[in-house]
Amino acid sequence: MAGSRTLLTFADRLVLYVIVGAALVLLIAGGGQGEGATVRITGDGGFERLAPLDSDIRVEVAGPLGATVVEVAGGEARVLSSPCPHELCVRMGAVRTRGRAVVCVPNRVVVTVVGDGPTPTDAVTR
Amino acid sequence: MGDAANTKVTQSAAGRGTTGHTAAGRVARLGMLLGVALTLYAVESALPSPFPFLRIGLANIATLIALITLGFADALAVTVLRVVVASLVVGTFLGPGFGLAMAGGVAGAVGMGLAARFAFPPLSVVGVSVVGAVLHNLAQLGVLSGFYTGPGPAVKLLPVALLVSAATGLATGLIALFALEKLGLIRR
Numbered sequence: 001m002a003g004s005r006t007l008l009t010f011a012d013r014l015v016l017y018v019i020v021g022a023a024l025v026l027l028i029a030g031g032g033q034g035e036g037a038t039v040r041i042t043g044d045g046g047f048e049r050l051a052p053l054d055s056d057i058r059v060e061v062a063g064p065l066g067a068t069v070v071e072v073a074g075g076e077a078r079v080l081s082s083p084c085p086h087e088l089c090v091r092m093g094a095v096r097t098r099g100r101a102v103v104c105v106p107n108r109v110v111v112t113v114v115g116d117g118p119t120p121t122d123a124v125t126r
Numbered sequence: 127m128g129d130a131a132n133t134k135v136t137q138s139a140a141g142r143g144t145t146g147h148t149a150a151g152r153v154a155r156l157g158m159l160l161g162v163a164l165t166l167y168a169v170e171s172a173l174p175s176p177f178p179f180l181r182i183g184l185a186n187i188a189t190l191i192a193l194i195t196l197g198f199a200d201a202l203a204v205t206v207l208r209v210v211v212a213s214l215v216v217g218t219f220l221g222p223g224f225g226l227a228m229a230g231g232v233a234g235a236v237g238m239g240l241a242a243r244f245a246f247p248p249l250s251v252v253g254v255s256v257v258g259a260v261l262h263n264l265a266q267l268g269v270l271s272g273f274y275t276g277p278g279p280a281v282k283l284l285p286v287a288l289l290v291s292a293a294t295g296l297a298t299g300l301i302a303l304f305a306l307e308k309l310g311l312i313r314r
Contacts (some may be wrong), residue, residue, distance in 0.1 A: 023292070
């Protein structure tokens, strides 16, 4: 045993430095892109409105029962109020991950998160 | 860096690794290493982890020891059998996670096999382990983006996966190095 100095060879260290360096470069290069997630709001009669998930807007969507108010704020989208009888869409709360949606069936409003946002876990490797 | 040349496999020289030379001895050692791999896998499953995808890869120690003492074919066998047996026990055989585990395991074993074959004198056991860990994670991200999520999340996870595999490859490589030394199978 010549001491801990000889645990790693020069080539070992080189490999480690290259990997960590590549990771840091990728982190810095990818940092500026941000989240590309978009909220798609659709309604009766072909209504469609797209908005970035990180925007701050409120949209009134006209439906057969009246106006459903959709809010995008704080990186989340939710239905604030709706004229439908049970207001299930309001109770569904906010969505922020890609593929998640809030739907109001009676008033035919669909709020979906599309694009490059994070996806919820659906499998775990063991 | 003069220590690089001192790293030698002393499989027969130590007089204790000679069981690998007979067919029965090879099968016995292969079975033992599979047992080690499955035990390490079980131990690791019991360890708490902040993220489900963050794993140290302790079972890789058995693959690495098989590679150094028995050769590439046996290392691959230990890896494939470990993934299959573990998934049968846990109940994820042929499930979505199974493909990820198998791809990662095979890629890691192949990567370590190539590193051991062509770069083992400059690299030590630890360096070989790091190469395996990186390829393991790259293969998993590749399968993930190819079959499940598309390239978006994999690109975002890539730097994290590289950092994680550098750390876990270092950790498992050092453990394997110490184990090989204690067993008298390798000398520095």
